[in-house]
Amino acid sequence: xxxxxxxxxxxxxxxxxxxxxxxxxxxxxxxxxxxxxxxxxxxxxxxxxxxxxxxxxxxxxxxxxxxxxxxxxxxxxxxxxxxxxxxxxxxxxxxxxxxxxxxxxxxxxxx
Amino acid sequence: xxxxxxxxxxxxxxxxxxxxxxxxxxxxxxxxxxxxxxxxxxxxxxxxxxxxxxxxxxxxxxxxxxxxxxxxxxxxxxxxxxxxxxxxxxxxxxxxxxxxxxxxxxxxxxxxx
Numbered sequence: 683x684x685x686x687x688x689x690x691x692x693x694x695x696x697x698x699x700x701x702x703x704x705x706x707x708x709x710x711x712x713x714x715x716x717x718x719x720x721x722x723x724x725x726x727x728x729x730x731x732x733x734x735x736x737x738x739x740x741x742x743x744x745x746x747x748x749x750x751x752x753x754x755x756x757x758x759x760x761x762x763x764x765x766x767x768x769x770x771x772x773x774x775x776x777x778x779x780x781x782x783x784x785x786x787x788x789x790x791x792x793x
Numbered sequence: 794x795x796x797x798x799x800x801x802x803x804x805x806x807x808x809x810x811x812x813x814x815x816x817x818x819x820x821x822x823x824x825x826x827x828x829x830x831x832x833x834x835x836x837x838x839x840x841x842x843x844x845x846x847x848x849x850x851x852x853x854x855x856x857x858x859x860x861x862x863x864x865x866x867x868x869x870x871x872x873x874x875x876x877x878x879x880x881x882x883x884x885x886x887x888x889x890x891x892x893x894x895x896x897x898x899x900x901x902x903x904x905x906x
Contacts, residue, residue: 716894725797725884725897726836733892770836772895779824779843779888781895785835 685709688771688784697793701758705771705784708752712773712782715747717756720768720786729769730756761791795819797898799885805904811873814901816885817866826895827860827870828884836884842868843890875905 688705695701703717714733718726730745732738738745744757754773758765771784798817806812818825826841840850845862853860857876862868872879882902886895 714892718897723899723902725886725899726895728894728896731894774892779841779848779890781826781838783836 685782686771686773686784689787690785692788692790694790694792695761697761697763697791699761699791701761701765701789701791703756703758703769703771703787703789705754705773706752707754707773707782709773709775709782710749710752711775712752714774715745715754716772716774716781717743717745718770718772720770722767726770763791763793766790797885797887797896799883799898799901801901802899803902803904805906806875807906808876809874810905811871812875812879812903812905814870814883814885814903816868816870816898818868818885818887819896820866821889822887822896823865823890824888825862825868826886826888827868828886830882830884830900839870839883872903875903877905879903880905 686707716731717729719729720726732745735747735749742759746755768786768788770786772781774781800815827839829837838852840860842862860870882900884897884900886897888895
């Protein structure tokens with residue numbers, strides 16, 4: 683079993699839709715959770731990061747962590763064509779120098 | 794802040810040739826990571842350094858791969874001899890450490906024919 687599981691998609695939604703991207707993990711030591719956005723032929727770009735359970739909001743993006751279920755989510759409200767990219771979840775234990783990545787979910791927002 | 798800088802952006806080479814990928818981390822970041830990304834396997838950690846010292850190289854596929862960090866502002870990943878199965882995008886990333894996230898470069902797309 684992989685440390686981090688992420689549905690690869692692809693996911694296709696109309697512009698303006700709410701998007702939900704999810705990851706599950708198996709290691710209860712993970713404390714620090716990140717979402718990266720990767721455009722084609724670019725490096726992953728940090729989108730959101732959060733420490734421990736709860737919600738964190740930044741504009742149209744909300745990151746949610748449920749440590750009891752070992753489940754994290756990224757919600758995108760009012761999705762735009764410019765949100766079309768691959769989204770990778772990542773997590774780390776308290777040591778902070780080992781990062782575990784999901785395989786990424788490919789998202790297309792159709793105008 | 795210029796971010797993590799990688800060169801070259803693209804590399805096309807023939808099987809058996811030596812390939813050298815270069816990375817300049819963000820100034821002040823004590824950790825440097827090399828990843829390989831393919832469609833089939835996603836992001837794979839190859840090796841990471843802390844204060845220029847290799848800490849974990851268990852992800853390096855085989856002896857054909859080597860990495861160095863001669864100083865805090867420069868690292869290389871070398872493949873010798875290269876093989877077609879090495880074709881992938883290679884990313885360098887850095888972080889100050891602690892609970893800070895990784896910052897990635899834009900990668901080197903390697904094609905070995």
